[in-house]
Amino acid sequence: MANFETLLKKFTKLSPKELVQLDKACGWSLNAAELTAAQACFRRIRREPVRGELETIAQTWSEHCKHKTFSGPVRFRSKGKTKRYKNLFKETIVKATKALNKPWCLSVFKDNAGIVEFGKNKKWGLAFKVETHNHPCAVEPYGGAETGVGGVIRDILGVGLGAKPVLNTDNFCFGRLASKMKLPPRALPPERVFRGVVEGVRDYGNRMGIPTASGGIYFDDGYLLNPLVYVGCAGLIPVNKIDKKVRPGDLIVSIGGRTGRDGIHGATFSSANINSETSPGAVQIGHAINEKKTLDVLMKARDLNLYDAVTDCGAGGFSSAVGELGAETGARVRLENARLKDSALEPWEIWVSESQERMILAVPPGRLPALEDILNAENCEYCVLGEFTCDARLLVTFNNETVADLGMAFLHEGAPNHEKEAVFTPSAARRPAKKNNRPHLRTLKELLAHPNICSRHSVITQYDYEVQGGTVIKPLQGRSGDGPGDAVVIWPHSVTGDLNDFAGFAAAHGFNPPVGRIDPYQMALYSVDEAVRNLLCVGAEVSKAAILDNFCAASPKNPEVMGGLALAAEGCHDAAMAYGAPFISGKDSFYNQSKDAAGRQYPIPLSLLISALAPVEDIRKAVTINFKEAGNPVYLAGISRKGLGGSVYEEIAGTGDNLISAVLMKEAVRLYAAVLKAMKRGFVAAAHDVSQGGLAVTLSEMAFSGELGAKLYAGGAAAEKELSETELLFGESPSRLVMEVVKEKEQEFLKLVKGLPIRKLGFVRLEPVLDIQLGDKRLLREDINILKGLWKRELL
Amino acid sequence: MLIEVWTKEKHSAGEEAGLISRLAHAGLPVKAVRLSRLYKIEAPFPKNDFARIAAELLTDKITERYSLSVRPGLKKLYRVEVWLKNSVTDVVGESVKEAIHDVLGKAPDNTRFGRGYYVACGCESRLKRAVSTVLVNEIVNVYGVTRGKAKG
Numbered sequence: 001m002a003n004f005e006t007l008l009k010k011f012t013k014l015s016p017k018e019l020v021q022l023d024k025a026c027g028w029s030l031n032a033a034e035l036t037a038a039q040a041c042f043r044r045i046r047r048e049p050v051r052g053e054l055e056t057i058a059q060t061w062s063e064h065c066k067h068k069t070f071s072g073p074v075r076f077r078s079k080g081k082t083k084r085y086k087n088l089f090k091e092t093i094v095k096a097t098k099a100l101n102k103p104w105c106l107s108v109f110k111d112n113a114g115i116v117e118f119g120k121n122k123k124w125g126l127a128f129k130v131e132t133h134n135h136p137c138a139v140e141p142y143g144g145a146e147t148g149v150g151g152v153i154r155d156i157l158g159v160g161l162g163a164k165p166v167l168n169t170d171n172f173c174f175g176r177l178a179s180k181m182k183l184p185p186r187a188l189p190p191e192r193v194f195r196g197v198v199e200g201v202r203d204y205g206n207r208m209g210i211p212t213a214s215g216g217i218y219f220d221d222g223y224l225l226n227p228l229v230y231v232g233c234a235g236l237i238p239v240n241k242i243d244k245k246v247r248p249g250d251l252i253v254s255i256g257g258r259t260g261r262d263g264i265h266g267a268t269f270s271s272a273n274i275n276s277e278t279s280p281g282a283v284q285i286g287h288a289i290n291e292k293k294t295l296d297v298l299m300k301a302r303d304l305n306l307y308d309a310v311t312d313c314g315a316g317g318f319s320s321a322v323g324e325l326g327a328e329t330g331a332r333v334r335l336e337n338a339r340l341k342d343s344a345l346e347p348w349e350i351w352v353s354e355s356q357e358r359m360i361l362a363v364p365p366g367r368l369p370a371l372e373d374i375l376n377a378e379n380c381e382y383c384v385l386g387e388f389t390c391d392a393r394l395l396v397t398f399n400n401e402t403v404a405d406l407g408m409a410f411l412h413e414g415a416p417n418h419e420k421e422a423v424f425t426p427s428a429a430r431r432p433a434k435k436n437n438r439p440h441l442r443t444l445k446e447l448l449a450h451p452n453i454c455s456r457h458s459v460i461t462q463y464d465y466e467v468q469g470g471t472v473i474k475p476l477q478g479r480s481g482d483g484p485g486d487a488v489v490i491w492p493h494s495v496t497g498d499l500n501d502f503a504g505f506a507a508a509h510g511f512n513p514p515v516g517r518i519d520p521y522q523m524a525l526y527s528v529d530e531a532v533r534n535l536l537c538v539g540a541e542v543s544k545a546a547i548l549d550n551f552c553a554a555s556p557k558n559p560e561v562m563g564g565l566a567l568a569a570e571g572c573h574d575a576a577m578a579y580g581a582p583f584i585s586g587k588d589s590f591y592n593q594s595k596d597a598a599g600r601q602y603p604i605p606l607s608l609l610i611s612a613l614a615p616v617e618d619i620r621k622a623v624t625i626n627f628k629e630a631g632n633p634v635y636l637a638g639i640s641r642k643g644l645g646g647s648v649y650e651e652i653a654g655t656g657d658n659l660i661s662a663v664l665m666k667e668a669v670r671l672y673a674a675v676l677k678a679m680k681r682g683f684v685a686a687a688h689d690v691s692q693g694g695l696a697v698t699l700s701e702m703a704f705s706g707e708l709g710a711k712l713y714a715g716g717a718a719a720e721k722e723l724s725e726t727e728l729l730f731g732e733s734p735s736r737l738v739m740e741v742v743k744e745k746e747q748e749f750l751k752l753v754k755g756l757p758i759r760k761l762g763f764v765r766l767e768p769v770l771d772i773q774l775g776d777k778r779l780l781r782e783d784i785n786i787l788k789g790l791w792k793r794e795l796l
Numbered sequence: 797m798l799i800e801v802w803t804k805e806k807h808s809a810g811e812e813a814g815l816i817s818r819l820a821h822a823g824l825p826v827k828a829v830r831l832s833r834l835y836k837i838e839a840p841f842p843k844n845d846f847a848r849i850a851a852e853l854l855t856d857k858i859t860e861r862y863s864l865s866v867r868p869g870l871k872k873l874y875r876v877e878v879w880l881k882n883s884v885t886d887v888v889g890e891s892v893k894e895a896i897h898d899v900l901g902k903a904p905d906n907t908r909f910g911r912g913y914y915v916a917c918g919c920e921s922r923l924k925r926a927v928s929t930v931l932v933n934e935i936v937n938v939y940g941v942t943r944g945k946a947k948g
Contacts, residue, residue: 140936191821192930262885285885341885 008051012043026051028058033416041410052348052396052403059316059352060323061415063590069556069565070588072417076566078424085566092569093549093583096576104544105582107242112311113159113235114584115242116546118615119503124496125239126505127163129155130232130548130611132589137229141188141196142203146286148231149204150356154312156235157295158359160242162302162310163235165295166468166492168205170215170231171509171609172197175224176451177795182597183224190219193227195796200286201231202462207288208295212463213475213488214507217795219451222513222605225594228552230609234507236495241302244309246325248390250362252333253307254318255375255382256294257287257357259350260341290357293380298359300378306363306371313358318385319351319404321360323394327412330389333396335403339383347398362388420556424563427518431643431659436726438653440696441780443730446652447693448700448791453648457482458796468494472504472619473538478626482792483705486537486689491619504619508534510610514646517605518658520564524571524608525663529734530691531612532579536672537687537737539623539679540614547576548611549586554593554603564606572608578665581612623679625688627706630766632685632743634710637675637758638668638736640695640719640728648692649730661720661733667757668735674753675739683749686740694730696780698738699761700770704788709769712762714779725779729772740764797839799850800912801862802832815913824917824926832867832912834877835892839904853899854892870914871943874923878932878939879910 004025007018014022019035030038038057042049059065067089074085085091097108104117106125113129133148149168156163174197175181175190183189188196194217205212210233262285301307313321318338322331335350345353363371368384375382389395394411396404447453460475465488473489476482487508493499510530516523528547536542549572554561576583593603616622627634643659644650650657678684686706690698695714703710714728723731738761741749771781803811808831815829835854837846843864850862866875880886888909897903913931917923924941932939 140933142933143936186935188933189822189929191818192933195818196933260885285887287885287887287890289887289891 009048011048012039014039026054028054030058030061033418034061037414037416041414050402050404052351053406055348055352056319056323056394056404056406056411059319060411062315064315065320066415067588068415068417069420069590070551073419074422074562074566075419076422076563078563079426088566088569092573093586096573097582097584099577100580100582102582105546105584106239107160108582108584111159112155114546114548115159115237116584116613118236118505119496119501123239125237125242126234126613127156127159127237128232128234128546128548128611128613129159129585130169130230130550130609131155131587132550132552133229133231134226134552134589134592137193137197137227138225141193142200143285145197145200145229146204147356148229149201150286150288150291151312151314152231152233153208153210153291154314154359156233157298158310158312160237161244161307162241162298163237164299164495165210165233165235166470166495167214167234167490167507168210168212168232169507169611170201170212171511172230173218173220173223173228173607175221176219179221179224181221181224184595184597187225187594190224197227197229198459198462198796204286204288206464208292209467211465211467211471213465213471213490214509216509216511217456217459218511218513220513220605225596225602226592226604228592228604228607230550232611234613236492246309246329246362246388247364248329248388249365250308250388251365251368252322252331252385252387253361253363253368253371253382254313254338254385255297255359255361255380257290257355258339258341258381259317259345259353259358260355261345261349261353262355286356293378294357294359297374297378297380300374301371304370306367307361308364309362311360313360315354317351317353317355318360322385323411325360325362326388326394327408330391330393330408331386332389333386335385335396335398337383337385339381347401347403350398351396351403420562421559422562422566423559424520424567427658429645429659431657432655436653436655440725440729441782443649444696444700444780444787445790447648447697447730448787449793450648450652450693451795453693453697453791454795455482455484455792456795457792458794470494473506473622473624477624478705479707483626484701486534486625487540489538489616489619489622502618502620504616506535506538506540506614506616508612510534510612511608512646513605513607515660516564516568516608518645518660520567520606521571522660522662523606524568525575525665526734527608527610528572528575528579528581529663529665529668530689531610532581532672533689533735533737535612535614536676537623537625537689538616539621539676540616542614542672542676543580545579545581545612545614546584547581549583550609550611551588552592552604552607553590556590561603561606568606568608575665579669621680621682623684623687625702625705626686627702627708627710627740627764628685630708630764632740632764633746634712634761634763635739635741635758636695636717636736636761637671637739638690638718639757640717640723640731640736641733642720642723642727643733644727644731647694647730647732649694649726663734671735671756674756675737678749678752681748683741683745683752684739685742688738690736690738691732694732695738696729696772699772700784700787700791702738702740703770704784704791707768709765709767709771709784710762711765712772714761714772714774716759716761718757718759725774729779797837797846797864798866799835799837799846799854799862799864800832800867801850801855801860802830802867803860807859818930819915819926822926822929824922826915826917828873828916830870830873830914834910834912836908836910837896837904838906841904845900849896849899853895867912873914873916874920875942876913876915876923876927876931876939877910878937879908880936881938884936
């Protein structure tokens, strides 16, 4: 086989087989059509490419940068019908946002993060972005998680002219810690991945001084070889700093970390399956202190109008960042000016290196001295790489050597995209008629100790979620500060500087891969409903909820994976329309599959994380989950429905039930609006959503977090006919929440919610016992301290 | 010069219990462990400069002790040293290098940060298996196991 240098010299004459050889040797992850398109481009201009040009094309056309699967054409077939999409993303997610056309959406789908209006005086925007960093975390969990956090923070620094981060979020999926599955060589055990990821998120967030306060952890053996690490960041930006525009003549200034060999081919790495040949070069190392210096410089320089545009150096490094900023102008880059960690770097390596903590600014030449003063004062390294031009070309050199000379139009619009096949075969719903005789109390105890329900305090307490002093409703709630919160509420006074304005925002998530295994469309609905309901539980204005989608899936070459994706995307559209919640940003990650120890492909389940934000008019009125006062009545809002499909109960009992009750979105919206009114009027003392583990788990958590018992009559719940005791106690049908109502306000509350499925279950009491009856039959009775002891197990 | 820093025994029960639990999870039951932080500092400094770095910069006098050689009194235990490979950026090492410059007014040539674990167990091969399962990632780490004296 010819070596890659020989192949490169005759690139325009290579056969398709040789093109594939070259791609493999260079680690680009381009497919045959993309290689042919690149070859055709150089045939047209009648010259052979240099390596830097093909590297630039590979980065720009990578799955990570281009999202070619989600934004490409799809042919979907199910139940004998066919539907074609020209651009799946635009025809589902973006379509809903456009149709909703909310005036409070200030910037969506065009920058590094979505921005919505924040606060009463309309001076501020709230930016939010959630990223995944799955492949790097599978290889090196600590470094992968650190750089994931660093990357999403830079997205917030690089949105508009720069937002100030006020919240980090983290959601993880790992294989079960007790899994007995034999792992292939080089695969890390789930405990090792879990610990490394948590430590990486902790160290980066804590060192940056940003509270890590909202998230979740989900265990399933589908993630044994491919963990999912979703990291998010929210920040505040003045509305007059949202627009940015590069001007020809602006200098290209790189600030922050130096460029090294670390992380080369990280972007193209995201377009490939992980295998035993995965290069350690794809590992990235984070340096939070350098990023903190960069943050401090940016905020000062932004307020002094010292630059016209900014973006982060993420996947693809300089090649993507400069290419993106200069897409409409052109750019001239001199790589000999870059500050390097290692002088032995090849020019093309400097160009595509994904060394962390670097931001690219477009600086008018006259403002450079003032920027330099700030950079020097903050001890932040920088270099002037070149300038933006007006010739719509990307010209990159190292001394006199050409590294890339490409037309911007080809780079950004030349990627071919072929129609992907998508199929879905629904499975028949099964609901076993046989009565289950498991004792309810034993089931409740097993559920509370289940890894997907038990306390996350050993993880959460590693994060500094109090830094900046604005975490009003915390991730851990209750009298002892150790109960499970539904959402956090942030009061960003450290940015606004206004201690008399009590406007804040809530952040929450929805995530339901077990439902996705049965019905991907309903999974999307469940996830949006759960995220919105979590926001509601703290008293956030859910009619102004903004949501983000993060899809993770296995190889899109599998039509069934694409079928699930298409259905879930349709679900996202329909849910966004029904809840009036526009998508403001999102990201996708594919090829989350690896070969197991037997050499078989081992894909993850389709996974959709919905992250949501909503304003909280007055943070002093926000609500927490724990019972507050003995004597207060307890109400269940929403109808309990049949089916245990996708529930944690079904996982431990294994009855073969795969029936899931559909989300009734119109009814849910009406219900939530009334509940929010009740909260605003001060009728509700506590609220908690019914989700994993069902009603019995929700009531247990409210009781032991409040250190108060409750006497409850489950027969009072609004429920479908023929609902079993098990479904009532442990079913996870959507759109339900439990509320503790202030006793003195109960009559006003009932007047307000008249006609809605909100029913009294019982009341809070001093005796520390959870007692649930159905008619005369006692379903379960237990000391809340025993229940709490089971729930509060150490995960780490 | 290798500087080793460890938590005084009256404060170290929590971190030791955590390590015992992790090793047990990897199939290695052990009775006693000790943990240290390791700083490898390459510099032509006199010994009292290293002592100053250890005492003033790297050690919390209230809860920790240090040694300018391998930690004494643990010769009967296996000693595991875990370092980042030289090709991997060592962020803690870099920060320590800058801090040494701030303290002494002169920077060392190189500083690397690592971790030391002392484990009382009967079988070196089982220890190695457990270490490679829960304490290192061989893509970025190198490690060594010795008994009675320090490696290198």
